[in-house]
Amino acid sequence: MLSMKKINKVFKTDLVETHALRDFDLQVEEGEFVAVTGPSGSGKTTFLNIAGLLEGFTQGEYTLDGVNVSRLNDNQAARIRNEKIGFIFQGFNLIPDLNLAENVEVPLRYRGFNSAERKRRVEQALEQVGLGARMKHLPSQLSGGQQQRVAIARALAGEPRFLLADEPTGNLDSLMARQVMELLEEINRNGTTIIMVTHDPELARRAQRNIQIVDGQVCDFTLYQGGDEPQAARA
Amino acid sequence: MFTIKPVLSSLMRSRTGPLLLLLQIVLSVAIVANAGFIIQERLALMQRSSGIAEQSVLSFSLYNFGEKVNLPQQLKRDLEILRNIPGIKAATSTNMLPLSGSGWSDRFIDGPDPETAKSTPGFAWYLGGEQMVDTLGVNVIEGRNFRADELNHSITDSGMKALMSAPLAKEVFGEESAVGQIMYQGSDNQIEIIGVVEVLQGAWVDSDQFDYSVIQNIELNENRSNQFMVRADRRDVPALEETIKQALRAENPDRVIRNFNTLRELKDMSYAFHAVMAGMLSIMIILLLVITSLGLSGMVMFNIQRRTKQIGTRRALGARKRDIVGMFLVENWLICFSGGLLGGLLAMELGSQLMTLFSLPMMGWQWPAMTVAGLLVITTVAVLLPARKAALISPAIATRTV
Ligand SMILES: Nc1ncnc2c1ncn2[C@@H]1O[C@H](COP(=O)(O)OP(=O)(O)OP(=O)(O)O)[C@@H](O)[C@H]1O
Numbered sequence: 028m029l030s031m032k033k034i035n036k037v038f039k040t041d042l043v044e045t046h047a048l049r050d051f052d053l054q055v056e057e058g059e060f061v062a063v064t065g066p067s068g069s070g071k072t073t074f075l076n077i078a079g080l081l082e083g084f085t086q087g088e089y090t091l092d093g094v095n096v097s098r099l100n101d102n103q104a105a106r107i108r109n110e111k112i113g114f115i116f117q118g119f120n121l122i123p124d125l126n127l128a129e130n131v132e133v134p135l136r137y138r139g140f141n142s143a144e145r146k147r148r149v150e151q152a153l154e155q156v157g158l159g160a161r162m163k164h165l166p167s168q169l170s171g172g173q174q175q176r177v178a179i180a181r182a183l184a185g186e187p188r189f190l191l192a193d194e195p196t197g198n199l200d201s202l203m204a205r206q207v208m209e210l211l212e213e214i215n216r217n218g219t220t221i222i223m224v225t226h227d228p229e230l231a232r233r234a235q236r237n238i239q240i241v242d243g244q245v246c247d248f249t250l251y252q253g254g255d256e257p258q259a260a261r262a
Numbered sequence: 263m264f265t266i267k268p269v270l271s272s273l274m275r276s277r278t279g280p281l282l283l284l285l286q287i288v289l290s291v292a293i294v295a296n297a298g299f300i301i302q303e304r305l306a307l308m309q310r311s312s313g314i315a316e317q318s319v320l321s322f323s324l325y326n327f328g329e330k331v332n333l334p335q336q337l338k339r340d341l342e343i344l345r346n347i348p349g350i351k352a353a354t355s356t357n358m359l360p361l362s363g364s365g366w367s368d369r370f371i372d373g374p375d376p377e378t379a380k381s382t383p384g385f386a387w388y389l390g391g392e393q394m395v396d397t398l399g400v401n402v403i404e405g406r407n408f409r410a411d412e413l414n415h416s417i418t419d420s421g422m423k424a425l426m427s428a429p430l431a432k433e434v435f436g437e438e439s440a441v442g443q444i445m446y447q448g449s450d451n452q453i454e455i456i457g458v459v460e461v462l463q464g465a466w467v468d469s470d471q472f473d474y475s476v477i478q479n480i481e482l483n484e485n486r487s488n489q490f491m492v493r494a495d496r497r498d499v500p501a502l503e504e505t506i507k508q509a510l511r512a513e514n515p516d517r518v519i520r521n522f523n524t525l526r527e528l529k530d531m532s533y534a535f536h537a538v539m540a541g542m543l544s545i546m547i548i549l550l551l552v553i554t555s556l557g558l559s560g561m562v563m564f565n566i567q568r569r570t571k572q573i574g575t576r577r578a579l580g581a582r583k584r585d586i587v588g589m590f591l592v593e594n595w596l597i598c599f600s601g602g603l604l605g606g607l608l609a610m611e612l613g614s615q616l617m618t619l620f621s622l623p624m625m626g627w628q629w630p631a632m633t634v635a636g637l638l639v640i641t642t643v644a645v646l647l648p649a650r651k652a653a654l655i656s657p658a659i660a661t662r663t664v
């Protein structure tokens with residue numbers, strides 16, 4: 028499903044070069060729920076951004092859904108993001124001027140769906156996250172947990188193969204975090220592949236597979252079954 | 263690329279910024295449309311043909327203060343001298359200068375009995391010699407000019423002959439020919455219309471009867487003060503002032519010769535107010551448009567700052583660069599178009615107020631329409647420049663900012 032081989036990502040600024048990912052290798056199979064942990068600055072977000080085609084990389088090869096996406100132009104990348112990938116952000120990233128339905132509709136408009144199709148999908152997605160009754164509300168009228176559920180609805184409405192989440196519960200209290208996690212698990216059970224970065228070991232443990240990123244490289248804990256904190260073991 | 267509804271609802275929710283811009287556009291359209299219209303009216307006034315070779319006609323005044331001067335003799339002599347100066351092709355004395363803002367006016371009546379006769383409209387009343395026509399360079403399109411032997415020297419003489427400007431002839435005689443018609447000044451003075459000139463404007467540029475003129479065969483020769491017009495090649499005109507002064511003083515030093523102006527200079531002075539007005543209005547239009555486009559660009563730049571994360575998020579969700587540019591364009595087109603619509607209505611209202619206040623003609627709807635069209639172009643350019651920067655915002659912003 029997702030295959031990264033020897034991905035390198037170097038950030039160059041005027042003074043420093045940061046090697047955010049070094050010879051990064053990872054395979055993710057269809058239907059997996061992967062939790063990504065690791066120290067701050069280790070390259071988790073960088074990995075997720077590259078996986079989601081939000082930024083390019085310096086070296087290596089990346090195949091997504093059988094397609095080599097290492098060198099795409101901007102429009103091609105936008106199209107794949109739109110059709111195959113759903114994003115969930117730590118800060119929810121809802122558009123404050125748009126109501127919930129309009130927010131969920133955003134990627135569907137870029138997809139070019141007609142208005143009936145958009146309406147159907149918006150209703151279905153908001154229904155699925157339990158906010159079907161609040162379509163006309165503005166994001167500011169919701170709690171953080173509810174906002175994140177709207178963001179999930181927005182990610183789901185396009186029926187992506189992939190869900191990428193960067194600390195989706197980072198801004199939520201533990202109760203809301205658990206609700207969001209349950210929602211993600213349900214989505215995964217329905218067949219969507221999920222990669223989630225988290226700092227919360229408890230949530231990470233609930234995922235099928237844990238990987239840890241340290242210093243821009245992967246430590247894999249396939250089918251980690253609970254117990255103590257995973258120990259770093261370089262792959 | 264261009265979607266309207268969510269852009270509109272987002273606009274409706276952000277209120278003040280767009281509202282201020284809207285107001286600015288409403289006012290800009292109202293003012294620019296009317297100012298443009300007024301400028302156009304003024305320019306049209308200035309571009310009317312005077313019928314005269316303005317740059318080739320030099321005018322001046324002459325005052326004889328000598329005690330023993332024989333005025334009729336002196337005039338005759340002066341005209342001879344002028345006509346003999348190399349470069350001068352024609353010369354005449356005149357009672358008034360065209361386009362100068364001051365002159366003589368009169369009316370004819372169409373019968374000997376002032377009680378029953380119908381009066382013509384007022385016209386500029388030029389009195390001069392047989393070379394008046396050639397000096398001005400007006401075009402005789404019907405009938406003929408008067409001859410030297412037909413000249414009178416007082417307005418009460420008999421044997422009056424006149425040329426009429428075509429617009430006046432048409433107004434007075436309609437489709438009938440003016441040539442051969444007899445008109446009256448009071449019950450005694452008969453005037454025979456012997457010719458029609460195509461165009462000849464009077465002295466007052468703002469008059470409704472500016473195109474109504476008559477040239478009559480009267481060379482007034484009993485005045486100490488006289489005005490002259492001479493016709494030369496345009497290139498020769500600048501040197502003529504000195505030549506004329508020397509030649510006339512050599513003949514008789516006891517006089518003041520001054521006020522040398524080409525008719526073009528007189529015309530420019532008469533239209534100076536209009537020109538200043540048109541210039542100031544043009545500057546105002548440019549300023550308004552510059553301010554409006556700065557406002558548009560400024561607002562777009564402000565919105566890009568404010569919405570950096572939103573733009574990154576949209577890109578992450580699948581927006582192409584051109585979708586981002588399109589979003590800003592649609593947003594500002596909406597503001598511009600609704601501002602244009604309101605501004606157009608305000609412009610028409612303002613136009614009709616100005617019409618009644620300053621007796622201007624009514625502005626056509628084309629003016630606001632053209633202004634709005636122009637503003638749409640300006641909006642597009644003013645928005646496109648910053649919006650293309652916005653499109654360069656990396657989608658990675660979405661995960662990098664919290
Ligand atoms: N745009 C950038 N320019 C320069 N350096 C960057 C840029 N983005 C990330 N980095 C650097 O790359 C490294 C990896 O960053 P990344 O954000 O992937 O870490 P992370 O694991 O997500 O950390 P955290 O847990 O704090 O979110 C860091 O050293 C960071 O400073």
Ligand SMILES: [Mg+2]
Binds near residue numbers: 071072073193
């Ligand atoms: Mg991070």
